[in-house]
Every structure is written in structure tokens, then in C-alpha cells.
Amino acid sequence: MKSEKISELTTKRLSVYLRCLQTLDRNGIHTISSRSMADQFHLNSAQIRKDLAYFGEFGVRGVGYQVSHLAQHLTKILGLNQEHRVIICGAGNLGRALCDYAGFNTEGFRIVALFDQDPKKIGGTSRSGVPVHDIKKLKQIVRREGVDIVVITVPADAAQKVVDLVCETGVKAILNFAPVRLRVNTNVKLKTVDLKVSLESLSYYLSNPSLPAAVNPPE
Amino acid sequence: MKSEKISELTTKRLSVYLRCLQTLDRNGIHTISSRSMADQFHLNSAQIRKDLAYFGEFGVRGVGYQVSHLAQHLTKILGLNQEHRVIICGAGNLGRALCDYAGFNTEGFRIVALFDQDPKKIGGTSRSGVPVHDIKKLKQIVRREGVDIVVITVPADAAQKVVDLVCETGVKAILNFAPVRLRVNTNVKLKTVDLKVSLESLSYYLSNPSLPAAVNPPE
DNA sequence: AATTGTGAATTCCTTCACAGCC
DNA sequence: GGCTGTGAAGGAATTCACAATT
Numbered sequence: 323m324k325s326e327k328i329s330e331l332t333t334k335r336l337s338v339y340l341r342c343l344q345t346l347d348r349n350g351i352h353t354i355s356s357r358s359m360a361d362q363f364h365l366n367s368a369q370i371r372k373d374l375a376y377f378g379e380f381g382v383r384g385v386g387y388q389v390s391h392l393a394q395h396l397t398k399i400l401g402l403n404q405e406h407r408v409i410i411c412g413a414g415n416l417g418r419a420l421c422d423y424a425g426f427n428t429e430g431f432r433i434v435a436l437f438d439q440d441p442k443k444i445g446g447t448s449r450s451g452v453p454v455h456d457i458k459k460l461k462q463i464v465r466r467e468g469v470d471i472v473v474i475t476v477p478a479d480a481a482q483k484v485v486d487l488v489c490e491t492g493v494k495a496i497l498n499f500a501p502v503r504l505r506v507n508t509n510v511k512l513k514t515v516d517l518k519v520s521l522e523s524l525s526y527y528l529s530n531p532s533l534p535a536a537v538n539p540p541e
Numbered sequence: 542m543k544s545e546k547i548s549e550l551t552t553k554r555l556s557v558y559l560r561c562l563q564t565l566d567r568n569g570i571h572t573i574s575s576r577s578m579a580d581q582f583h584l585n586s587a588q589i590r591k592d593l594a595y596f597g598e599f600g601v602r603g604v605g606y607q608v609s610h611l612a613q614h615l616t617k618i619l620g621l622n623q624e625h626r627v628i629i630c631g632a633g634n635l636g637r638a639l640c641d642y643a644g645f646n647t648e649g650f651r652i653v654a655l656f657d658q659d660p661k662k663i664g665g666t667s668r669s670g671v672p673v674h675d676i677k678k679l680k681q682i683v684r685r686e687g688v689d690i691v692v693i694t695v696p697a698d699a700a701q702k703v704v705d706l707v708c709e710t711g712v713k714a715i716l717n718f719a720p721v722r723l724r725v726n727t728n729v730k731l732k733t734v735d736l737k738v739s740l741e742s743l744s745y746y747l748s749n750p751s752l753p754a755a756v757n758p759p760e
Numbered sequence: 761a762a763t764t765g766t767g768a769a770t771t772c773c774t775t776c777a778c779a780g781c782c
Numbered sequence: 783g784g785c786t787g788t789g790a791a792g793g794a795a796t797t798c799a800c801a802a803t804t
Contacts, residue, residue, distance in 0.1 A: 328745075328749075330742065333741075333742040334735075334738050334742050336741075336745070337735075337737070337738040337742060337745075338722070338735075338738060340741075341720065341737075363722055364722050364724065365722075399748075400741050400742075400744055400745045400748070401744040401745055401747055401748030401749075402741065402744055406744055406747070408740075415638045415641045415642050415668075416638050416639075416642050416644075418638065419634045419635050419638025420635075420638075420736075422634045423634050423635050423736070424696075425635075425720060425736055425737045426737070426740065428737065430741075430744065431740060431744075449634075470747060471740070471743055471744075471747070477643075494746075494747060494750065495743040495746060495747050496743075497739055497740060497743055501560065501644055503557070503582050503583045503584075505583060509750075511743060511746040511747075513739055513742065513743060515734065515736070515739055516553075516557075517639075517642070517644055517645065517734070518556070518560075518644045518645075518647065519553050519556045519557060520716055520732055520734055521625075521627075521645065521650060521690070521716060522552075522555075522556040522559075522619050522621065522649075523549065523552040523553050523556060523619075523732065524690055524714040524715075524716055524730060524732060525619055525620040525621055525625055525649065525650075525690075525714075526547075526552045526556075526618070526620055527552075527713075527714060527730040528620055528625070528689060528690070528713060528714050528730075529618075529619070529620030530547075530620075531713065531728075
């Protein structure tokens, strides 16, 4: 276990590895080598080993990794052994959908509230029953509910203002879906998922099909 | 203009640059240098110049870039001057939300249909009126509507099967939201947006806050 | 004087290849 | 014999820094 800084690419892959291991576990596989895991899930075996090596020695030479054991370690490393409490700012289509989306309400994460500024939305709930609060109550509810992750699904032109509010509450992790580059203090972790950019870069490849697409792009 | 292969990172940034230019244009800015664009939108000026240089010489030394002119070029390069017709496979929460999401129904893209296999969903429409069809009609409707981009929002365990169906229709660009690594022919461009991975890597940073977050992570 | 476009330098990431261990 | 863990090699992306240009 070294204490180098871990790249974002590595952490994303850890999360992928964990999911692979969970699949293997469900299929009753108890032991796996980096090679056969790579083959099965279209990964690179050296990279798996290198990524894991940042955090310790989890394998047995000549044998491989014990699936459940490694999964447990990754769960711990990713901080998924404790529950994260999540809120979503912006109760529009995307916000409400994410709120009810199975992939978001999964082990380790619980969505506890939606926020909006529209009086017509405030007081209501999502389909699954998550309440919509006035954005003015943000700080209060973040405190009360012990929120540690905030998802931003407000329109682009409101996003920076909302992010500033969020930072004031002391929350340290933000997942932004608004198509803007936001500014936060360096002690806050901001990730932006820009759906428009994803679509547009597909469009680029349609216009430039001469170049065969990369075989297996990261993420 | 060189004919090297353009990296995915570059194409994503082009899309960001275009948005920045559109903002500048709305604000009545006609000319901008890479430096001031970088400052304003938290980018790197050398990178802007280098990215653009793959496609031509769009600037004037000593002056900068003409906003509308460069925007036009980027629109063309990204293939956004022609409309793309998009369908979404999977009419669950996420699929329906994306269907009505403003950021998706934007210049250059039109969502023409949803698909599902659930008889209860087939025949209905999204809130904004996009029809939900039986997945069995996929090929037929792709042909009829001239669809060139497919979005996948089905559950993980159905995703590979749906992607195979999509590939059979001849569509060459797929945006996948299912949390699995999918396999396609190299002549098809597949991009995966893995929302769970994004959340989990935030969780990692919460558990390992010792390391100050990178100042401005890519995308 | 200012800013582009771009080789060179640097940093970061991936893959190779093998010593070390089971 | 087989597989891990890792130093070294190779490749890619970013940033620097400046000659070229208006």
C-alpha cells in the first residue's frame, strides 16, 4: 500500500471492478485471476493488478483473487460500507428521474430529498415518495439529514448559484449535471456529467466515420 | 489541418468550446483570445489552441478568434449542422426523463421515439408526447424515421441483447446508460455514461479527503 | 504589442515483461 | 505451472515557451 495520489481513472475502474466481482459472486465464482476477469469484462489484466496494488496486496500468486474478499476490500476503499445521504437540487425531469432511478438508490446511497425554487413543485414528492423542499431550506435539511453528497440538476444558468449555496452548507461532494463548468473550492470534490457533450461527441464520430472507433474506450 | 486521429478528450472539449462561444455570442462578444476564453471558462489556453489546430487555422495572430465564425466551424466539425434523429430504448424513469430533458432535445438532436418490451408502456407517450413502441418494431422504425443515434436506458442485464438488436439495424452511434461494459463491432461508436460509477467515485473522495481534490478535473 | 500555432518538454497513464511467490 | 506485484518501457495528453504573424 503506497500513499501516492490515486488518479480519477483508477477510482472509476475500482468501481467497475467491484461490479464485476459482484456479478462473479452471484454466479457462484469464488476465485478469479486478473487475466480471466479481464477477458470476461473486456478489461486489461495488468491494469487491474496495478490499480489494486495502490491499495494493498489482495491476491495470491499462482492462484488469483478471492472474489468475496476482494469485493469487500473495494467496498471499503470506495467508502461504500457506510451509507451516503444524497439530495438532488432541481426537481425537473432529470432530477425526479434520478431520484427514482434504481442505479442511484443502490447499496451505499440513499436519496433523502429534492429541492426546487418553484412553489408549484415544493411540497410535492417524487413518484417514489421523496419530498420536494424549498431551496431556501437547503442548509437546514442538509444538517438535519446528515447529507454528504449533492446532485445538481438545475438549469445551466442557475447552477453556479446553487453550487455556491451547497458549498456554504459544508457538503464536500457534488455531482453536477448542468452543462457548465463550475467553480468550487479545492476542498470540495466536483464531478460534472455533461450529457450534451456525450451526445455531441457521438455526432462527431458520425460525421467522421473514416477513423474506426477505439475498441474499448474508458468509461 | 492534419489528418491525425482525434482523441475522444479533444472532441469532448470541442463541444465545450462551442458552448462557451455560444454564451459569448449571446453576451455580444465578437472577438476573443484563447487566453481570455480560458480564464472565463476555467480552461487552458494552450489546449484550446492545440485542439483547434487539428482542424485548421481559425484565429488571427495578435487578435484572437471571431466568435461567430469559430462557432460555425465547430458546429460543422461536430456534425451539428444537420439534425440527428435519436431513439431511446428503455422507457423507465431514466429513459422517459431523458426524452423530455431540454439538454437532449436541443439544436441538432431530435428524439423521435421510445422503445420498451413492457405491454403496459407500449402505446403510451412521454410527458412531452414522444410515443413508446414495442422493441420488436425497432428495425422498422429506425428505418422509417432515419434514426442515427440510439440511447440505451434498459436494465444492465438486458443491455447487451438490446445493443445487439440495435447494431443489426445498422445504427452506428450508441449512448449507453446501463452499468455494464458492452461489446460492439469496431465500426459502431459506443459511449457509456455510468452514473453509478460517478457516484461511487465521489464516495471514494469522501473517504479519502486527505488528498485535496484536483483543481479542475477534465469533464 | 498581442496572440496564434506548434515543436519540445513534461507529466500522466497504460502496457510489457519478468522476478518472486504459491 | 500459474499468477501476482512491479520496475521499466512505451504511449498519450497536457503544458510550456517561443518563433511566426498580423
